[in-house]
Amino acid sequence: MPSEDSLRQRLKKKATKPVVSTSRNSIRTKKNENSFEKNGVCDRGNGSEGKLKKRVKVKGMQCGGEVEERGKLRTLDSGGKKKRVYAKEGWDKNVKLENGVETSKKKRTLIRNGEKRVKDEPVEGNTGHLTMRGPSKSMNAGLKVKQSTHMRKERKEDVVLVTDKQKGKAKEVGKIGLVGAEDQGSRSVKRGRENKTELSKGKNQVVVSRSSFAKKKARDKTGLDDDDAEMLDDRPKKKKRVIKIDPHDISNKRLDDGIGINGSKEEKKNEKESEKEPKMSKNAQFRAIQPSPLILSFVEKNLLGRRRMIDLKRAGYNIDLSAPLDNIPFSSSSEREKIEENIFRNKLEFFAAAKVSSSFPTPNLPEIAFAGRSNVGKSSLLNALTRQWGVVRTSDKPGLTQTINFFQLGTKHCLVDLPGYGFAYAKEEVKESWEELVKEYVSTRVGLKRVCLLIDTKWGMKPRDLELIELMERSKTKYQIVLTKTDMVFPIDVARRAMQIEENLFQNKSVVKPVMMVSSNSGAGIRSLRTALANITRFARRL
Numbered sequence: 001m002p003s004e005d006s007l008r009q010r011l012k013k014k015a016t017k018p019v020v021s022t023s024r025n026s027i028r029t030k031k032n033e034n035s036f037e038k039n040g041v042c043d044r045g046n047g048s049e050g051k052l053k054k055r056v057k058v059k060g061m062q063c064g065g066e067v068e069e070r071g072k073l074r075t076l077d078s079g080g081k082k083k084r085v086y087a088k089e090g091w092d093k094n095v096k097l098e099n100g101v102e103t104s105k106k107k108r109t110l111i112r113n114g115e116k117r118v119k120d121e122p123v124e125g126n127t128g129h130l131t132m133r134g135p136s137k138s139m140n141a142g143l144k145v146k147q148s149t150h151m152r153k154e155r156k157e158d159v160v161l162v163t164d165k166q167k168g169k170a171k172e173v174g175k176i177g178l179v180g181a182e183d184q185g186s187r188s189v190k191r192g193r194e195n196k197t198e199l200s201k202g203k204n205q206v207v208v209s210r211s212s213f214a215k216k217k218a219r220d221k222t223g224l225d226d227d228d229a230e231m232l233d234d235r236p237k238k239k240k241r242v243i244k245i246d247p248h249d250i251s252n253k254r255l256d257d258g259i260g261i262n263g264s265k266e267e268k269k270n271e272k273e274s275e276k277e278p279k280m281s282k283n284a285q286f287r288a289i290q291p292s293p294l295i296l297s298f299v300e301k302n303l304l305g306r307r308r309m310i311d312l313k314r315a316g317y318n319i320d321l322s323a324p325l326d327n328i329p330f331s332s333s334s335e336r337e338k339i340e341e342n343i344f345r346n347k348l349e350f351f352a353a354a355k356v357s358s359s360f361p362t363p364n365l366p367e368i369a370f371a372g373r374s375n376v377g378k379s380s381l382l383n384a385l386t387r388q389w390g391v392v393r394t395s396d397k398p399g400l401t402q403t404i405n406f407f408q409l410g411t412k413h414c415l416v417d418l419p420g421y422g423f424a425y426a427k428e429e430v431k432e433s434w435e436e437l438v439k440e441y442v443s444t445r446v447g448l449k450r451v452c453l454l455i456d457t458k459w460g461m462k463p464r465d466l467e468l469i470e471l472m473e474r475s476k477t478k479y480q481i482v483l484t485k486t487d488m489v490f491p492i493d494v495a496r497r498a499m500q501i502e503e504n505l506f507q508n509k510s511v512v513k514p515v516m517m518v519s520s521n522s523g524a525g526i527r528s529l530r531t532a533l534a535n536i537t538r539f540a541r542r543l
């Protein structure tokens with residue numbers, strides 16, 4: 001029988017024995033236990049320091065709530081395990097509503113490459129780290145969640161949670177990166193977990209993780225939101241079409257391209273140079289002509305150009321008469337006017353017509369011929385000069401005069417009406433024969449004192465006119481330019497045309513200046529022409 005004392009000793013021994021925990025490797029002494037009870041903090045002791053993953057179970061100890069580990073907060077469950085935070089947990093505290101989207105700001109620790117960063121990051125979605133997103137366009141229409149994540153530094157990692165209600169399909173696009181940060185400095189735990197579909201039927205959630213900052217940057221540049229950018233990323237990339245151009249194929253080239261088949265640099269240079277010097281149209285060139293003051297004063301004095309009837313009346317013309325208005329002349333008793341009147345008051349008589357040069361009449365009188373293109377007004381001018389209407393036939397149909405017609409003015413002078421050249425209602429061979437006949441006449445005719453080359457004021461000189469001029473220059477036949485139908489254009493254009501022709505024929509020797517300007521209809525300039533022609537015949541001797 002043990003004595004009472006021995007029993008007491010046994011009991012004491014039992015009481016002094018250490019309590020051994022049943023957890024894995026950790027041993028917690030009674031002392032430690034006491035210290036925890038004192039501080040209200042679970043202390044792991046030296047053996048467990050630095051190994052956060054190893055959890056310590058202390059018998060009879062409950063660590064519900066938050067356990068502080070060296071200044072950091074960590075959620076632990078009642079069993080002392082790290083508490084997993086799900087989407088719906090912790091919802092109420094930090095969640096804000098922005099544009100119908102719940103967002104929360106939650107402290108988050110990012111540790112990469114041994115560095116530890118603590119950032120306040122706005123996170124979308126039900127949890128602090130998740131973003132609700134609609135991957136499809138149809139989703140966007142109804143429930144479009146759009147929250148731009150703020151990119152702060154390059155190594156930032158976004159976690160995006162995508163929901164798709166309509167399709168009911170979950171698509172995992174990326175992976176979740178849940179980073180837990182425990183322990184200070186070098187001791188860090190980064191938990192990256194690839195999260196597979198964890199969605200219910202009604203609500204599918206896809207977790208998307210994008211780590212490429214370059215992608216983000218590019219999207220920001222293009223101004224697309226994440227949805228659009230996502231769509232663009234998923235699109236099959238189009239291959240660039242390379243079009244090979246056959247340098248010898250000119251089927252698609254415009255005719256006015258001006259670039260040669262080879263498209264050499266020189267050709268392009270020439271083209272550029274020609275572009276630099278813009279070509280002025282003929283009309284623009286004509287408008288740029290500045291008439292001399294002498295011509296302008298002549299135009300004004302003779303009432304040339306298109307005029308109002310009231311201006312003609314004020315100038316002394318009898319506008320009630322249908323005949324040329326100069327039949328009421330500015331009568332003056334100057335000697336020159338008397339001479340002019342004497343010559344052109346004589347009777348005008350037709351006496352010969354010639355189709356060929358052999359039919360020309362014998363040159364007994366000094367001759368003044370009227371040449372020019374068909375319909376320029378040669379026959380009309382003869383009538384206007386002599387005021388004898390009907391002696392010379394006129395027509396609005398080009399090509400009426402088909403022979404060289406000789407008219408005797410009084411007893412001392414001869415006026416010659418030539419067939420026109422250029423366009424006419426006649427066969428080509430006939431027209432050519434007219435032209436040849438005229439050329440022969442102006443170049444060989446003895447007694448020809450002056451050729452009045454008539455030019456339509458509106459159209460100016462044509463190549464055939466120049467041909468005849470060249471011929472007369474060669475044959476040294478004196479010729480005078482007479483602008484006709486001046487009543488059809490503005491006075492300034494009459495002056496411009498006269499100036500243009502004078503400049504063109506500046507170097508010609510056989511041309512008689514100045515250029516005369518007339519209108520057989522209005523009679524303007526006829527008196528001046530009479531005066532000029534009277535001076536020719538005045539000193540001409542009878543042959």
Ligand SMILES: Nc1nc2c(ncn2[C@@H]2O[C@H](COP(=O)(O)OP(=O)(O)OP(=O)(O)O)[C@@H](O)[C@H]2O)c(=O)[nH]1
Pocket residue numbers: 373374375376377378379380381393394395396397398399400401418419420421484485486487488518519520521522
């Ligand atoms: N407005 C206007 N019309 C004129 C003038 N002179 C002639 N005409 C008209 O021009 C047309 C042709 O006149 P013509 O005298 O027959 O011309 P042409 O040079 O002899 O013609 P061809 O004999 O065919 O060579 C006629 O209808 C005339 O009325 C003018 O000064 N002003």
Ligand SMILES: [Mg+2]
Pocket residue numbers: 378379380393394400401417
């Ligand atoms: Mg005629």
